[in-house]
Amino acid sequence: MSESPNVLPTYSGEAEPYWQGLREGEVRLQYCKSCETYQFYPRPICAGCWSDDIEWRAVEASGTVYSFSVPGFAPHPSFKARMPYVVALVDLDVGVRIMGNIVDCDPDTVTIGMRVDPVISEIEEGHSLLNFKPQQGAQA
Amino acid sequence: MASQHSSQGIAIAGVAESDLGSVPGKTIFQLQMEAAKAAIEDAGLEKSDIDGVLTAAPFNSMHMPSMALSEYLGIQPSYSDSTITGGSSFETHVGHAMAAIQAGLCTTCLITYGSTQKSDRSRNPQGTYGNPEPPWQFEAPYGPPLPLAAYAMAARRHMYEFGTTSEQLAEIAVATRKWAALNPKAYTRDPLSIDDVMNSPIVTDPLHRYDCCLVTDGGGAVIVTSLERARDLKKRPVVVLGFADTHSHMGISQMPDLVRTAAGITGPKAFGMAGVKPSDIDVTQIYDSFTITVMLCLEDLGFCAKGEAGAFVSGQRTAPGGEFALNTSGGGLSYCHPGMFGIFLIIEAVRQLRGECGDRQIPSANLALAHGVGGVLSSHATLILGGE
Numbered sequence A: 001m002s003e004s005p006n007v008l009p010t011y012s013g014e015a016e017p018y019w020q021g022l023r024e025g026e027v028r029l030q031y032c033k034s035c036e037t038y039q040f041y042p043r044p045i046c047a048g049c050w051s052d053d054i055e056w057r058a059v060e061a062s063g064t065v066y067s068f069s070v071p072g073f074a075p076h077p078s079f080k081a082r083m084p085y086v087v088a089l090v091d092l093d094v095g096v097r098i099m100g101n102i103v104d105c106d107p108d109t110v111t112i113g114m115r116v117d118p119v120i121s122e123i124e125e126g127h128s129l130l131n132f133k134p135q136q137g138a139q140a
Numbered sequence B: 001m002a003s004q005h006s007s008q009g010i011a012i013a014g015v016a017e018s019d020l021g022s023v024p025g026k027t028i029f030q031l032q033m034e035a036a037k038a039a040i041e042d043a044g045l046e047k048s049d050i051d052g053v054l055t056a057a058p059f060n061s062m063h064m065p066s067m068a069l070s071e072y073l074g075i076q077p078s079y080s081d082s083t084i085t086g087g088s089s090f091e092t093h094v095g096h097a098m099a100a101i102q103a104g105l106c107t108t109c110l111i112t113y114g115s116t117q118k119s120d121r122s123r124n125p126q127g128t129y130g131n132p133e134p135p136w137q138f139e140a141p142y143g144p145p146l147p148l149a150a151y152a153m154a155a156r157r158h159m160y161e162f163g164t165t166s167e168q169l170a171e172i173a174v175a176t177r178k179w180a181a182l183n184p185k186a187y188t189r190d191p192l193s194i195d196d197v198m199n200s201p202i203v204t205d206p207l208h209r210y211d212c213c214l215v216t217d218g219g220g221a222v223i224v225t226s227l228e229r230a231r232d233l234k235k236r237p238v239v240v241l242g243f244a245d246t247h248s249h250m251g252i253s254q255m256p257d258l259v260r261t262a263a264g265i266t267g268p269k270a271f272g273m274a275g276v277k278p279s280d281i282d283v284t285q286i287y288d289s290f291t292i293t294v295m296l297c298l299e300d301l302g303f304c305a306k307g308e309a310g311a312f313v314s315g316q317r318t319a320p321g322g323e324f325a326l327n328t329s330g331g332g333l334s335y336c337h338p339g340m341f342g343i344f345l346i347i348e349a350v351r352q353l354r355g356e357c358g359d360r361q362i363p364s365a366n367l368a369l370a371h372g373v374g375g376v377l378s379s380h381a382t383l384i385l386g387g388e
């Protein structure tokens, strides 16, 4: 696996249900039943209230672009072929912020406030990422 | 005018840089020893007076920084501190030195920093791939060049919320270059125009090349001791009047609000401790890793209202001869930036308060602010310093 030319996630046990969900085509996030909020990234307990009354829930994962940038250079060789690409922070409707690429669109058309839907992208076999694409007809 | 909350006044008694710029062949230990020796001489002290050692090192350049450095310098300290919060580490070190001296753990602290980033060509964002900290697991696969992309996203959000323009960001780069032209030690002193900034390549959209700090080698050192002792030393003491630090996040995806930084917490606390307000400050040093960093901190420290930094810096108001003296050394943008700039903010603030700044001296400067920022707008540390 260390031979992969791609930047793969660094997997940790506490986050495995998240990555497993993506491999199965579903976005799963941790929900704290005590303070009634989702949290991202995954942890053994809720980072807000430290309750251990948390569970994994499948979510819709649509959201709004909070901010974004188009890198002028590739920080790792594997990104060179993908330039130009959009690195964004997306505020999911369920209340967490998450980084992703905005795909399936011209980077020049991405705007803050744009509505986006989740896209699960397989980087290589067994490794999937949550990305986003503009909603049909969406412009901020 | 000692701090109202402290039992004992604390002062900065010595400051110095090592060789700066491009210094191939020297190690970070050499640079720190050079700076330490010069700072001790600046204070009129001896090496044997130092009983506290504080240092920080970027990435993995030193494994146990204060221990390795103490051995190299030949010092066995009674207070040792390797706190690393990125570029703000050294403002934090002054706060820790103050607390340690007031608690009786030591009497005279040496704070140092050194980097050979330019000669190593080590500012390579690829180096951060493989970082084990949790937020990075969920960021690295998306290809953000960090820290650039983080600051770029903050800049874009500031533009979106407040109508800030690239030209307004460029005002900071241009004004800072004018200060550098007055500092013989500055690395880049050629004239720079707003057009030059706007026409420079986009490094990470929307930031241009000249919105970003330099990559240089260099080191610095600061000596902190009691005000009582500092009064008997070579230079006029610079009193530590206010200090506060905090951090709000590690990774940019975890920052609560990209246009409201934790400087909004440290600024008011430090001003409160010092018993002064932003309009009292004569000369301001804010970590200029990027032009947007300065804008956000000007607002959050209370020098202008939220969203108004673009107007605040327009018309070269922060340039020599302008109404607001900012980053008078030439800053990380034009003077030097060896990986982390925090210690150089303190060095320049002290020199301004002592009246040692030659062509760039702010007349009768008596109150200075130095504000360090580390990580991706993550850590903030504010120091308020005063002349005696």
Ligand SMILES: [Zn+2]
Binding pocket: A032, A033, A034, A035, A036, A037, A046, A047, A048, A049, A050, A051
């Ligand atoms: Zn909770």
